Amino acid sequence: MDIPAELSTGERIRVLRESRGMSRPVLAQLCGRGVEWLKKIETGERELRSHTLLLQLAAALQVADLSVITGTDPGGTAQPVQLGRLSNPVMPDIWAAVMTRTLTPPAGGPVDPAVLQGKADQTWRLWHSSPRNRTEVGALLPALIREGEHAVRVLDGKQRRAAHVALSDIYRLTGQATAYIAPAELAWVVADRALSAAQAADQPAAIAASAWNMGNILRETAYPEEALRVVLEAADLIRPHLDDGTPEDWRGIYGALQLHAAVTAAREGNEGDAWRYWGKGDQVAKNLPQNYVHPSTVFGRANVDFHAVSIATDLRKSQKALGLADDIDPDAMPSRERRARLWVEVARGHLQRGDRTAALHVMQMAHRIGAETVAYTPSARVVAADLWRNSPRSMRAETSRLAEAVGVATAG
Structure with a gap:
């Protein structure tokens, strides 16, 4: 038209x-x-x-x-629309493991829930450490899902509750690993199973962690009000359990819920609420050891500081975002995936100021740190596409290489 x-x-x-x-x-x-x-x-x-x-x-x-x-760039370079989800070869096997869950009693002997939890924890560590985290974690998930489902069917009592905690962690990781590549129906099934398994375990920290995961799904599918409700309800659930004797990871997930609420508020333009929730997360981090990192959400001192950059960027306060980034030591964050996303946020801040040279530089850093994180994060793809479309001719070769590496179409 x-x-x-x-x-x-x-x-x-x-x-x-x-x-x-x-x-x-x-x-x-x-x-x-x-x-x-x-x-x-x-x-x-x-x-x-x-x-x-x-x-x-x-x-x-x-x-x-x-x-x-x-209405941007009329008559110029195309901004292709993906009519389906981003693709990854791990999806068919994950789909089969999730969507073909048997209704008959599984064959096989008993499962040690501690061993199952150890496998889940190890796979979470791989998610945060590998530059090809979706591919490598995605290859492990089908067997892990089936093992977890088997465990909760054959165990009982305390062992079954422990297995439910592990299964909830496995489904939470499945949600992370398949974000933006899973069909919508699978994303919702995975989020719901993570929450259901945690509730079956009757463990507040597991319920809160699965609510954090459900909040991610709600926010990314454009239900910010529901996302905020879920994470704040989860925070209220776990708050009475927080005291000096509470395990660090329980307090860590409480802090992660506050940061989640902060980002949700910032994306809706609610600046006061965003910084208020961030402040609550900041206070939690101050009361935890300096080097503490939650094993799945990576909540800790560094992640609180990283979130401040994200919030300022989402609020389009680019000068503040870049100033905050200047004071951060990225190596304090053990998660490669989270470091890559920090640099994407910094690149967004530079773009808001019109500095495409700086944006290109930090996007290249982000890609070196976590190639698949950049390739499968919509905001990173938007930055790469913007750089390729709008950078001066002198930068075209480099921006084209970045766009191609990220998987943004450069034809048109």
Whole structure:
């Protein structure tokens, strides 16, 4: 379609919707949102800031180039829309392990829940240490899922509850490893099973950790209010158990829930709430040993500082974000995956200031640290695509190499 250049994003969505004979309720339903939400977007009453929702709208409207909706770069380089999820060869086996769970009693002997928990913990460590974490962890998950499901069926009493904790950890890791590559139905099944297993174990820390995971799914599928409700409810659940004698990991997951709430609030533009929740997480970190790191969420001193950069960037306070980043020692964070995401946030801050040279430099650092983290993180792909489209000719060769390495299409 030839859409007038002066139209806003909301007006473009309305024109595209009407040109396809699509009602507002139908389009809203395809995006998993309400009619009033779409009406506010189309009329300009609400700003559409979520890249995930932009992609959902583009796919629902069958628009292959995102710039048709955003109105950016008219007539120039295409901004391809992935009409499906990002692909990874580990998905078929994980799908089979999750979605073909047998209803009959499993064959095989008893399982030691301590051994199962050790395997889960070891796989979490691999997730945080490998530059190819999705591929390597994804290859291990199918057998681990089946072993965990077997354990909770054949054990009883305390051993069964321990196995449920391990199974919840396995499903939480499955959610992390398949984010942005799993079909939506699998993502929801995995998140729900992690929470159900934790509730079966009747262990508050496991329930809180699975709620942190459920909050990730809700936030990334554009349900920020529900995401905030889930993590704050989980924080309320675990708070009465926190005292000087509480295991460090219980306090660590409580701090991780506060940081989750902070990011959710920041992405919604609620600056006061974002820094208030961050402050609660910061206080938790101050009361833990300086070198403490939660084994799965990597909550600790470094992660609190990393989140401050993310929050400032999401609030579009780029000067503050970059100033905070200057004071961080990235090597204090043992998670390679989290270090890579920090540099993506720094790159976003540089882009907000219009400094594409600096953004390219730190994106290259992020890719060297965690190639698959960058390739499978939507915000990183957006930065790589922006750099390739909008950088000066003198940077085109380097930005093209980055875009290709990340998997952003450069044809068009």
